[in-house]
Amino acid sequence: xxxxxxxxxxxxxxxxxxxxxxxxxxxxxxxxxxxxxxxxxxxxxxxxxxxxxxxxxxxxxxxxxxxxxxxxxxxxxxxxxxxxxxxxxxxxxxxxxxxxxxxxxxxxxxxxxxxxxxxxxxxxxxxxxxxxxxxxxxxxxxxxxxxxxxxxxxxxxxxxx
Amino acid sequence: xxxxxxxxxxxxxxxxxxxxxxxxxxxxxxxxxxxxxxxxxxxxxxxxxxxxxxxxxxxxxxxxxxxxxxxxxxxxxxxxxxxxxxxxxxxxxxxxxxxxxxxxxxxxxxxxxxxxxxxxxxxxxxxxxxxxxxxxxxxxxxxxxxxxxxxxxxxxxxxxxxxxxxxxxxxxxxxxxxxxxxxxxxxxxxxxxxxxxxxxxxxxxxxxxxxxxxxxxxxxxxxxxxxxxxxxxxxxxxxxxxxxxxxxxxxxxxxxxxxxxxxxxxxxxxxxxxxxxxxxxxxxxxxxxxxxxxxxxxxxxxxxxxxxxxxxxxxxxxxxxxxxxxxxxxxx
Numbered sequence: 006x007x008x009x010x011x012x013x014x015x016x017x018x019x020x021x022x023x024x025x026x027x028x029x030x031x032x033x034x035x036x037x038x039x040x041x042x043x044x045x046x047x048x049x050x051x052x053x054x055x056x057x058x059x060x061x062x063x064x065x066x067x068x069x070x071x072x073x074x075x076x077x078x079x080x081x082x083x084x085x086x087x088x089x090x091x092x093x094x095x096x097x098x099x100x101x102x103x104x105x106x107x108x109x110x111x112x113x114x115x116x117x118x119x120x121x122x123x124x125x126x127x128x129x130x131x132x133x134x135x136x137x138x139x140x141x142x143x144x145x146x147x148x149x150x151x152x153x154x155x156x157x158x159x160x161x162x163x164x165x166x
Numbered sequence: 167x168x169x170x171x172x173x174x175x176x177x178x179x180x181x182x183x184x185x186x187x188x189x190x191x192x193x194x195x196x197x198x199x200x201x202x203x204x205x206x207x208x209x210x211x212x213x214x215x216x217x218x219x220x221x222x223x224x225x226x227x228x229x230x231x232x233x234x235x236x237x238x239x240x241x242x243x244x245x246x247x248x249x250x251x252x253x254x255x256x257x258x259x260x261x262x263x264x265x266x267x268x269x270x271x272x273x274x275x276x277x278x279x280x281x282x283x284x285x286x287x288x289x290x291x292x293x294x295x296x297x298x299x300x301x302x303x304x305x306x307x308x309x310x311x312x313x314x315x316x317x318x319x320x321x322x323x324x325x326x327x328x329x330x331x332x333x334x335x336x337x338x339x340x341x342x343x344x345x346x347x348x349x350x351x352x353x354x355x356x357x358x359x360x361x362x363x364x365x366x367x368x369x370x371x372x373x374x375x376x377x378x379x380x381x382x383x384x385x386x387x388x389x390x391x392x393x394x395x396x397x398x399x400x401x402x403x404x405x406x407x408x409x410x411x412x413x414x415x416x417x418x419x420x421x422x423x424x425x426x427x428x429x430x431x432x433x434x435x436x437x438x439x440x441x442x443x444x445x446x447x448x449x450x451x452x453x454x455x456x457x458x459x460x461x462x463x464x465x466x467x468x469x470x471x472x473x474x475x476x477x478x479x480x481x482x483x484x485x486x487x488x489x490x491x492x493x494x495x496x497x498x
Contacts, residue, residue, distance in 0.1 A: 069325065071328050072300070098213050099211040
């Protein structure tokens with residue numbers, strides 16, 4: 006299906022542009038949505054999620070949960086922030102540990118989703134962050150769920166200009 | 167007598183404390199323990215904690231030479247961490263308390279790290295400033311005379327231990343590589359390359375380590391492969407120096423601004439040799455009394471949870487029956 010595989014991307018030259026895009030995206034999300042955030046170390050995954058969480062009304066700090074694996078924030082909705090970086094050998098029985106973080110009433114962001122491949126729920130969309138140079142990042146969006154495509158397209162078009 | 171249980175991170179831990187006397191502290195990753203139980207590398211998963219908790223607890227009681235009947239209070243880490251992992255410890259502690267009639271105490275992991283400093287040798291008497299630096303946390307907390315504490319500053323992104331571990335990974339060392347990075351850096355020149363110290367402004371005691379991590383990524387990406395290979399120890403030393411400089415500068419500056427003459431360390435990064443050396447030098451030069459708990463009390467352990475419990479109230483009945491776990495730590 007063309008819609009499911011459509012890949013939208015933009016190169017953003019400032020961190021503030023990434024933050025604005027993340028905030029815009031957050032406002033499109035609905036409870037139950039799961040967002041995968043992929044990209045190498047230092048690409049800005051945590052920054053992206055921090056901006057999204059702020060836009061969802063979260064006050065306070067959003068720090069990297071690489072060590073604790075999960076953090077939960079209270080905003081206008083419950084926000085779960087997972088970071089699977091340290092989970093190297095994930096087994097199906099470990100999926101139970103992640104289950105409490107996926108629910109109809111919360112929005113969940115997952116860093117390093119590829120660590121748990123088949124054990125995660127289907128995402129509402131996948132955000133990929135890539136290094137271009139020290140300040141610029143390429144952001145790509147894929148696997149966008151029905152109902153989100155138009156909003157994401159408009160955001161990306163707006164970010165390009 | 168306190169039995170403490172800690173399952174918030176990778177290690178399954180139990181300890182027995184009598185007054186301020188530590189009778190036993192068992193951590194599942196200890197070499198001896200490993201040798202006996204097959205050398206399983208623990209991971210953050212509740213099934214690991216579930217498989218290990220009874221054995222670790224029995225081992226602690228046996229080491230201490232006491233049986234459950236002598237335990238008056240059971241302390242357990244309830245936050246922060248992965249809910250499933252925390253619940254293994256919480257359910258165990260509740261069961262033991264229910265079965266033996268012992269009282270129950272809920273402890274935060276961060277309170278525990280600070281409380282490692284209340285144990286001998288070198289027990290510190292508040293007020294003091296404590297730098298908590300581990301794989302998951304980096305903050306400066308001021309501990310009042312009554313042992314309540316307030317956060318002076320904290321990291322806005324990555325933890326110091328995480329920055330060291332991830333930097334090690336970028337340099338090709340196995341994750342988590344904080345200790346390997348420390349060893350590699352020992353033979354390197356910290357002045358070889360310049361990496362940024364996050365939020366390096368007077369009066370700003372907060373930490374930021376994501377910038378230095380990204381700077382290392384670009385340094386390695388843009389460096390000639392031969393140079394990156396030959397000067398790996400120098401790059402490691404330069405990178406580690408930037409991370410440690412932030413910790414040392416901000417700790418000393420915060421202590422001076424608070425007119426605090428006693429500084430304590432807590433968390434796994436306390437094992438870093440450069441941090442210990444620089445903080446000792448800086449403290450001595452300024453007449454600050456510096457306390458660093460022994461390594462076994464700095465990395466995750468249950469002795470620190472027992473130590474914190476000494477100064478915390480018992481949970482009232484019947485609320486203790488419904489004690490749960492929290493993914494997010496209470497603000498400290």
